[in-house]
Amino acid sequence: MEDIDAMFSDLLGEMDLLTQSLGQETVPPEALPPTNQEVNYSIGFTDLNESLHELEDNDLDALMADLVADLNATEEKLAAEIKGLKTPSPTTSDLPPPPKGLSLHPPSPHPLPASPASSTSSSVSTPASSAASSLPPPPPQNAKPTKEEIEAQMKADKIKLALEKLKEAKVKKLVVKVLMNDGSSKTLMVDERQNVREVLDNLFEKTHCDCNVDWSLCETNPELQLDRTFEDHENLVEPLSAWMRDSENQVLFQERGEKYEVFKNPQNFYLWKKDKRALKDIKDKDKEILIQENFCGTSIIVPDLEGVLHLKEDGKKSWKQRLFQLRASGIYYVPKGKTKSSRDLVCFLQFDNVNVYYGKDFKTKYKAPTDFCFVLKHPQIQKESQYIKYLCCDDARTMNLWVTGIRIAKYGVSLYENYKTAEKKAAVNSVWMNRSTPSSSNPSTPSPTIKAKTPNQANGHAPKPQPTAPDSMDFGNFPPPPSADILPPPPPDPAFPPPPPSLPAKSSSRPVAPQHKLPANFPPPPMAMDNLPPPPLPPPIDDSPEAPPDFLPPPPPAAGFGMDQSLPPPPPDPEFLPPPPPEPVFTGAGAPPPPPPPPPPPPAQAAAVPRAPVRPSGSVRKVPPAPPKRTTPSLQVGGGGGGGDFMSELMVAMQKKRGDH
């Protein structure tokens, strides 16, 4: 198993390498990089195939889908670049050598990540990319333009390209194994821009669960006997990076009622002093008022908590009682012999640097008075330490009060926003029957889920029946069936940028067309496993070489294989960049049934949808590991973490700038 990890990290390293080498605009656009790449990959994949047999099928599928998505994106980028480099040549034949800055870094100076072959139990296995030490230099100042327009266009494109590379090169990715309630697991790739919400959405797609607001990602620390639910706005990669190499920590995907209980029954938190009977009968409108009062004002109000808790004394096994008070600014206690007035309170702890965790079975472990314990610690602390604060409550209700109160104090309005998003998500899911297009704010609304409802797939992760081999074979078959018929736009004439106006239409048509047509009329893909993929030139070259804003330029991957030099340059049209909101792009468009067709495909099965959060590409290639049922291509909205970040801001800025011209 270890070599799987190693393989993955190698693979990822390769991709990274590729990404980086792409960063050098001096690389001869001809055939060099592509060939390299192909060689690497085919080797990689054959080896991989063998060791991957040991992985669970669905894991493998999912993971592969992710990886391929990555690959494709890279290829496309390459293609785009080639185009970018090529096109100017007809017009500006006297193109000067690229600016010096660009040639400074030799291609692929990229050290492969050391691939800490972690034990199989560790879910975090590979930090995929290294810190990009060799970033591409800032956008080149192009010299000697023949036409002003073209120059401006090229410049902008290069800036964009540079930024994308920059972005890509730096993105850290983890392969995360998530444990399901039923003991099974799913493996997915998470990149550092994704927050927990996005990962949850991704898991919703893969599991066909009911998407209710209670679904959470939790981390456990068996050594300290702790667990906590990640907050939806949290970044997932960061806390996982704090785990130790040999950590037995796990990520769980489960329903946790307490996560948003405060919004479902605010009275239990804000009116906890009242008697329980009265709280039970509280009217909905009173709940609503409580939420308004406490979460919708200028300031978030923290529940007014005060009570005696047991505090574990540093380094000892004894527990001491103290009167604690929760305030927005931290936890305080009343020193002996003092009053409860604010000015006498002693600050026990503030929340900036700590997270709150539930303790498990502390009665045994630490001789706690009860098992209702919670813990405050810096997320990086993974072992016992005097810097961990252990608190023990008399009952479960008190513990939940405190933990929730602390979360409100720490996260403030984000918590409520998370809830609203989760609620929306759940609502959409329950009504979505007709809705296969995700709203732009909800990345990756699963289209496959549609099927989930029908069959008896309650919490769908039924292991897939298909053999692994075909899948990976499939994978090897890069080129999906030529899909000329699905791609309405005829191949553009190479030399010219497509007419700008056609673009918007195209981008909107793309998502739809493949979705419905593809699965039906596709011939099984050629079994070209070991061969270089034949450049599936004709079909994919639709004339929308430009990507939706946040993504890589999605010129069909085939183009990337260097055969076609006459691709159109990126359209010079200033309008071509749609605003950042991620557009749905297809992945897995091709999804052809694998050659050895397995038993009648249960519709909902193919939960695992290739996920390429940030750079889904419109490529047919993505499909590979598609199990038979994955006939419905998954609609994928990208832009994961990239949404509001610096890069997209920059994009907007650029667009604006160009608009001004």
Place this chain on the structure above:
Amino acid sequence: MAITSFLFVPPAFSSTPGIGTLLCQICLLHFSLSLSPSLSPSMAAWDLSVTVEDLGPDTPPVSLSVTSDLHVGGVILKLVEKTQIKRDWSDHALWWEQKQCWLLRTAWSLEKYGIHADARLHFMPQHKPLKLGLPNGITLRLHACYSSPVFQTVMHICRMLNIRHPEELSLLRPIEEKKKKKDKDSTEEIYDLTEVPLSSGTIHSFSTSRPCLYNGMPAHFADSPQMEAVYKMLSVTQPPPAPEVIAKQYRPASVVDKAHINGRWLDSSRCLMQQGIQENDRLWLRFKYFTFYDIEPKYDVVRLTQLYEQARWAILLEDIDCTEEEMMLFGALQYHISKVSQSEPQMLSSSAAMDDLESALQSLEVKMEGESSSASEMLVETLFICFRPKRLTLKGYKQYWFKFQDTSISYFKSKEESIGEPIQQINLKGCEVAPDVNMAAQKFLIRLLIPAPEGMNEVYLRCENEQQYAQWMAGCRLASKGKSLADNSYQSEIQSIHSFLAMQKTNSSSHGNAPANDESINTHSLVSPRYHKKYKAKQLTPRILDAYQNVAQLSLTDAVMRFIQVWQALPDFGLSYIVVRFKGSRKDEVLGIAPNRLIRIDLGVGDVVKTWRYNNMKQWNVNWDIRQMAIEFEGNVNIAFSCVTADCKIVHEFIGGYIFMSTRSREKSDVLNEELFHKLTGGHEAL
């Protein structure tokens, strides 16, 4: 007997925030207007004497010959003719001294008003100058309306000052200052707004909507430099007060003291004259209802500034309790706000959004530089480090060659070896940084608590001098937040560390009278007098600096908002106290009135013993004869109390006022529903 009942029919909850639809039926059971008994309608003329204020106080009253059916307008006409003064009398009206009321209905006859020959009438302007103490402590002289209900008067004032949502403010009688001062304060600067033309009474068109601004201020402030100065005073926060000024101010020492202040609120339904306020008297304008609706920094510059000032003084004078940590945060925010408002000319909401390619690219460059860590963005120096610090000694420190790059510190045996592998590299991301500085002893320590899987590692770095310390400290601070030295806040971070060090140097000697400029703020100006006693200024400095690092990046508006938010998050926020005597109880207790609830505080224990929320309230009644309030809540909960430290009208107005505040919503029109306010808060004269 006079009882007013305010009845809640169980509110049908509408989707709007707040209490929801409110049906308030007011039953008036009183017999107050006792008409003069059987006045004989003789049309005989009689003499009416009227004092005309404009003729001077010594001039005897003017005598007019009138008949009882003459209407008030006619009286005024006769009066004006008789004085033979040509001027604009349109603002003038008759005030009936004995009855303490204005004769504003000019069509009413003297008979209808019940005026006889013994009536002493005064003819005077309805708008007179008033000295208004603002929340920021500055006094403003302006024309206020003495004849309309205070609620309207406040609306007028707020419109003049450009404060939206005037319903949240009201007027109260100031606390008498002790007279032992040496008349130094009589030279106190008073800003004069009396020149502002009176906007002729279109009160009903007063809307809470956004005012139009010229040059960022309302038109009437743009007229002259003097007026602009007034606007600046209103819209820019005041520098921190000298510690002596804080110490001199009245501070409530107990809940009961705080309760007394609430006895000073004016009655919103009656006019200033009726409440004994004379021309040029002094009143305070304060936020009374602590539900600040629809704050919009762009339009609410004055409102926000004054709100901040009121909050600041509430903290400094311990009107509201907070913990020491919170006090340090308030101190840091005040420091930051005063610093930023000195550098920013106007209170502008600076948006962080980059809307231009240039700026975006620029920051990209910075970013990239940071990542490629060019040599200039690196600190290299000889420092001392200690891993197992024993307090108070400088022993255990070893000297190494240090390099600060990105967010990590690495150290080497010597400069020569710095090309190779460091002895150790410490990543500071997520660590805690604390100063341990003593200027006098030239001790410059940086204490680092670095998280690791096993716990936190405590490391001390010792610097040689101030300059070195400031650079490394700033670097550590940024690195702890994941920023590198290339971050553009690095220089400003160094600056603020320097200025805090300077504070530590000067504090002990400085005498706080000098207006605080950036370098010499006395930290005692930022905290309540309790901490003046507890800590020396230089002891406070590091603690405030500690809190400061979390707020140093805020824009002015954000910092002001943060201050207000932290204030609002205090447990006791929004409570107005009144000492009351509950029915059946023999001792005084305190009623706390908050925006959403009433609380009962046992004076003996000092604890909240009971909470009632308004949304469970069914009705409340005021028995004006025995000055008692009775409130009924859902579930047959009834309470009744009489008020000790304030008139029950004040309590009634607080509760009715908060109910009113909760009915505000965006869907409704922008126009303030004055009628509803009076319905909910009015006394038995209402309606």
